Amino acid sequence: MRTAAHWNKVASTGNDIVALAATDKERTSRYRFYSRILSAEEQTLYAQQEARTRLAFDHYVWLLWSIKESVYKYSSRIDREPVFSPLKIPVRRLDPPSDDEFYKGIALYGPDTLYSRSIIRNGVIVTVVSSDKDFIDTRWGFTPIGSSSYADQSAAVRSLALNELYAIFPGTNLRIEKTGSGFPVLLGGETLLDIPLSLAHHDRFVAYSFRLPSNNCAYKKSAAN
Amino acid sequence: MDRRVILDELKKVLSPYTENKELLANIDDNTNLVKDLKINSANLVDIIIDAEAKYSIEIDFDSAEKIITVGNCIDAIGEKIK
Numbered sequence: 036m037r038t039a040a041h042w043n044k045v046a047s048t049g050n051d052i053v054a055l056a057a058t059d060k061e062r063t064s065r066y067r068f069y070s071r072i073l074s075a076e077e078q079t080l081y082a083q084q085e086a087r088t089r090l091a092f093d094h095y096v097w098l099l100w101s102i103k104e105s106v107y108k109y110s111s112r113i114d115r116e117p118v119f120s121p122l123k124i125p126v127r128r129l130d131p132p133s134d135d136e137f138y139k140g141i142a143l144y145g146p147d148t149l150y151s152r153s154i155i156r157n158g159v160i161v162t163v164v165s166s167d168k169d170f171i172d173t174r175w176g177f178t179p180i181g182s183s184s185y186a187d188q189s190a191a192v193r194s195l196a197l198n199e200l201y202a203i204f205p206g207t208n209l210r211i212e213k214t215g216s217g218f219p220v221l222l223g224g225e226t227l228l229d230i231p232l233s234l235a236h237h238d239r240f241v242a243y244s245f246r247l248p249s250n251n252c253a254y255k256k257s258a259a260n
Numbered sequence: 261m262d263r264r265v266i267l268d269e270l271k272k273v274l275s276p277y278t279e280n281k282e283l284l285a286n287i288d289d290n291t292n293l294v295k296d297l298k299i300n301s302a303n304l305v306d307i308i309i310d311a312e313a314k315y316s317i318e319i320d321f322d323s324a325e326k327i328i329t330v331g332n333c334i335d336a337i338g339e340k341i342k
Contacts, residue, residue, distance in 0.1 A: 053302055062306070071305050071324065097302075104301060119301065120325035185279050185298045217295050237300055 046166055048231045048246040049109030049149075051101040052177055053160040054238035055094065063093040072100050072121045080129065088131045088138070094155060099126050101162040102140050102151045108233050109164050110144045112218050126151075163233075163244040172249060174199060177242035188236035196232060196243035203247070221245070261341055263289075266334045273310045277303040289331030307333075315341055 062068050073081075073096060081088075081095050090098065103124040111117045128141040140151035142164065152170060153162040163175040176199060180191040193211050200209055200221070210222050211232065221228045232245040271284055277299045278284045284297065293299045299307070308324050311317075311333065317340035319327075326332050 058302070059306075062309075067312075068305060068309060071308065071321070100302065118325050118328075119304075120321070122321060123325075237302055 046231065046246055047109045047112045048163065048165065048173060048233045048244045049105040049107065049111075050161070050163045050175055050233040050235050050242055050244035051104040051108065052162075052235040052237050052240050052242040053097045053101050054240045055097065055158050055160065057183075057238035058093065058097055060093045063096050069096045072096055072103070074122050074125060077126055080126070084129065084131075088129065090131075090155075094160070098129075098138060098153055098155065098160050098162070101153060101160050102126055102142050102164065104235075105151060105162045105164040105233070106142050106144050106149050108218070108235075109149060110147070111216065112231055159237075159240050161240075161242050165246065172247040173244060174203075174247065175242070175244035177240060180239050180241055183238045188241055192234045192236050192241035192243060195241055196234060196245065199243065200230075200245065261338065263334050263338065266337050267330070269314065270311070270330065270333055270337070273307060273314055274299070277307060287330050289329065289334065291330040292328060293330065293333070294328075311337055317341060 077099060081092065088095070100121065103121045103126065104119070106124050107117060107119045124142055124144055126140050126142045130139045132138060136154055136156070138153040138155065140153070142149050142151055147166070149164045149166055150168040151162055151164045153160060159177065161177045163170070163173060165173050167173070176195065178195055180187060196211065197209055201207065208224050211219050212222060213219050219232045219234050221230045221232050229248060230245055233243065235242045271287065274284060274297065275281070278297050280298065287297065291297060293304070294301055308319055308327065312319055315337055317337065319336050319340065323336040323339065327336055
């Protein structure tokens, strides 16, 4: 199995999805709830940016949650004993969509700066984070599914991610497994591939992200194993 | 309060967020809320707030971030209702 230092070298990926219909708007808007997710600075950030972002407060809370969860998932591949503490993953900046549909953010995890892109569409918030602010090698997507059972979510998100990977690596034999630490890994035959993958599901939605090596041609051979 | 009593009450708190009730019936200190019980991480704050309401306690942020397993949950609750 790859070491944390190895994953640190090949970079990582992290994503999250929140189905807004499965959240409680009234509860989310209570201080007792949102103060466990948003720091005082992030609460101020909302007040300062409400006019720019045009986000309802509960959507803002879940948007920042999804950024923080994505950062945690990104980091869990590198830091084998991470603790998900939303208040310790500060979101320092959040820009509303301009010439695209992405909310763009900057978050911190310890000494690391990560960039986020989020979409709010059709009742879901979907986020991906990367150490690359341009997300050049990151692929991500989401889809609604017909069931909210864990088994169906798990099968659907794997199928969605593999379909996207097969479009890039046609004719290969890919599969997804989970490590003992809980994060998914991609295998080509019996070979563990250096393509970090993140999966997310909530209610009737699933989402994936993965990060291709900078020169992904070199990986077509190993993926074919 | 006895840990077993807290565990039995905790099962009721976790129930709305757990799909597999058979798994829930057999949880112990080592059960991981997300990995084993398949609770969606988006519900972790709900669980803390529900536990606070059930026992009329306040679980501080430092204790909350350590809640990964059922045992951690029982520790956090037990500490406050001593």
